[in-house]
Amino acid sequence: MNLTVIGTGYVGLVSGVCFSDLGNNVVCVDKDSPKIEMLLRGEVPIYEPGLKELIAKNTAEGRLSFSTDISAPVQDAEIVFIAVGTPQLPNGEANLQYIDQAAREIAVALNGYKIIVTKSTVPVGTNERIKQIIGELTTHPFDVVSVPEFLREGSAIKDTLHPDRVIIGAESKEAAETIAVLHRPLTSKIIVTDIRSAEMIKYASNAFLATKISFINEIANICEKVGADVTLVAKGMGEDRRIGASFLNAGIGYGGSCFPKDTHALIQIAGNVEYDFKLLRSVVEVNQMQRFNVISKLQESLEDLAGKTVGIWGLAFKPNTDDVREAPALEIVPALITHGAKVKVYDPIAMDKFRKEYNHESILWSSNAVAAAAECDALCLLTEWDEFVKTDLQQIEKVMDRPILVDGRNVFSQEQIEKTDFTYYSVGRPMMNRSNAQKPSFLNI
Numbered sequence: 001m002n003l004t005v006i007g008t009g010y011v012g013l014v015s016g017v018c019f020s021d022l023g024n025n026v027v028c029v030d031k032d033s034p035k036i037e038m039l040l041r042g043e044v045p046i047y048e049p050g051l052k053e054l055i056a057k058n059t060a061e062g063r064l065s066f067s068t069d070i071s072a073p074v075q076d077a078e079i080v081f082i083a084v085g086t087p088q089l090p091n092g093e094a095n096l097q098y099i100d101q102a103a104r105e106i107a108v109a110l111n112g113y114k115i116i117v118t119k120s121t122v123p124v125g126t127n128e129r130i131k132q133i134i135g136e137l138t139t140h141p142f143d144v145v146s147v148p149e150f151l152r153e154g155s156a157i158k159d160t161l162h163p164d165r166v167i168i169g170a171e172s173k174e175a176a177e178t179i180a181v182l183h184r185p186l187t188s189k190i191i192v193t194d195i196r197s198a199e200m201i202k203y204a205s206n207a208f209l210a211t212k213i214s215f216i217n218e219i220a221n222i223c224e225k226v227g228a229d230v231t232l233v234a235k236g237m238g239e240d241r242r243i244g245a246s247f248l249n250a251g252i253g254y255g256g257s258c259f260p261k262d263t264h265a266l267i268q269i270a271g272n273v274e275y276d277f278k279l280l281r282s283v284v285e286v287n288q289m290q291r292f293n294v295i296s297k298l299q300e301s302l303e304d305l306a307g308k309t310v311g312i313w314g315l316a317f318k319p320n321t322d323d324v325r326e327a328p329a330l331e332i333v334p335a336l337i338t339h340g341a342k343v344k345v346y347d348p349i350a351m352d353k354f355r356k357e358y359n360h361e362s363i364l365w366s367s368n369a370v371a372a373a374a375e376c377d378a379l380c381l382l383t384e385w386d387e388f389v390k391t392d393l394q395q396i397e398k399v400m401d402r403p404i405l406v407d408g409r410n411v412f413s414q415e416q417i418e419k420t421d422f423t424y425y426s427v428g429r430p431m432m433n434r435s436n437a438q439k440p441s442f443l444n445i
């Protein structure tokens, strides 16, 4: 099939590339010309494992191209995907200006029947709004279909090629069938719903995952007070198939471009119909507080942070991405500086993106993990990159001024810590070191 994707962010680019790899002809369109120029040179504007190679392959085989012009690609396509951003407005609602603009531009370009698929995450009722905008500007026939996207950054290609399910929200049976045919090579689990339910499935899924994270973080906070180990609690809970093991990793809370904005948007969607989504408001509040547990732990161990040097491992909101949108580091680093600390930071990939968001004379940009720890009074791990997980902690201990380690993602094991003199703080686990080792009660038995 001939497909056009409007917007080459994570979703547009990865889905466009994956659909071309499945044998479709795809044009990825973006109004950001430097981005399109990069893609035309074979460079990739985001860090996503495997994406560069897949772009090179499909471009070379002639199925994938990039353009700043929307008209010709829309006219040549049978299906047009909208994958533009829906960022958060100051009141929490989704900003639909890019959606509206894309809809107007598609309408003007239409030259015959097309299926317009919305992949962007949009509030309930938005696909009807898209239909209305396009309908007012064209006499050509078209259908609007909602196909929300569930990929995760860092594993975006695998998630796209092997999704747990595909949701198709449609009014027209024929359009739903065409979109189902396009997705059948990916999965047999295709669920067709009405458009409003499809829009809600996306928000409800993200809100539920965020709820799991805040729930386990609160359990972790209680574990710290009662001397239990949250990783063992999560393991024990996760074995129950009704609960499931995923998204029960306690830490410094969720970040990224979607959970924070989509939880706020769903609270607003509910508010607009006079429903107070109390549970989700608490999920957001717990997540906000969780980040600052890192600061409390540093204050507990160092007392006054003024004049201290703190090393930071990890700036991206999670590993295997250079995305720093809503990353916990973007709040933790400025908070440390406000408390008078100097901060030495290192991330394998996300340093440049972080620097564009936040820079300060009290930040020292380190070139590797050991350099970021050197001469520090404490070290905080904020992102669980493999590079940090595999580090020799005994070597790190030697280069630091004081052996204090705050592990915001619970990555280090009892065995690793026992070999060191680190004063070790994790999230919801008993403190462990050579002199204060506590054996977990049921792990590895």
Ligand SMILES: NC(=O)C1=CN([C@@H]2O[C@H](COP(=O)(O)OP(=O)(O)OC[C@H]3O[C@@H](n4cnc5c(N)ncnc54)[C@H](O)[C@@H]3O)[C@@H](O)[C@H]2O)C=CC1
Binding pocket: 006, 007, 008, 009, 010, 011, 012, 029, 030, 031, 032, 035, 083, 084, 085, 086, 098, 101, 102, 105, 119, 120, 121, 122, 149, 150, 151, 152, 153, 257, 258
């Ligand atoms: N980032 C992610 O992992 C996921 C994002 N989503 C949703 O997908 C949507 C897109 O997210 P991202 O890919 O992160 O977006 P992004 O904000 O990184 O990129 C959007 C792109 O669309 C372009 N654009 C905007 N208006 C345009 C127009 N009229 N014509 C051509 N290009 C235009 C922008 O220049 C930008 O390059 C959002 O609604 C998001 O919530 C859904 C699942 C996963």
Ligand SMILES: O=C(O)[C@H]1O[C@H](OP(=O)(O)OP(=O)(O)OC[C@H]2O[C@@H](n3ccc(=O)[nH]c3=O)[C@H](O)[C@@H]2O)[C@H](O)[C@@H](O)[C@@H]1O
Binding pocket: 121, 149, 150, 151, 152, 153, 154, 206, 209, 213, 246, 247, 248, 249, 250, 251, 252, 253, 254, 255, 256, 257, 258, 259, 317, 318
């Ligand atoms: O709508 C979206 O944009 C996407 O949002 C998330 O994907 P993503 O933000 O890429 O990353 P996740 O792996 O879900 O992690 C989100 C945040 O939660 C945190 N997290 C995740 C899992 C966990 O157990 N604990 C935890 O703190 C991560 O560190 C990260 O900061 C969803 O997982 C995707 O299904 C969805 O498509």
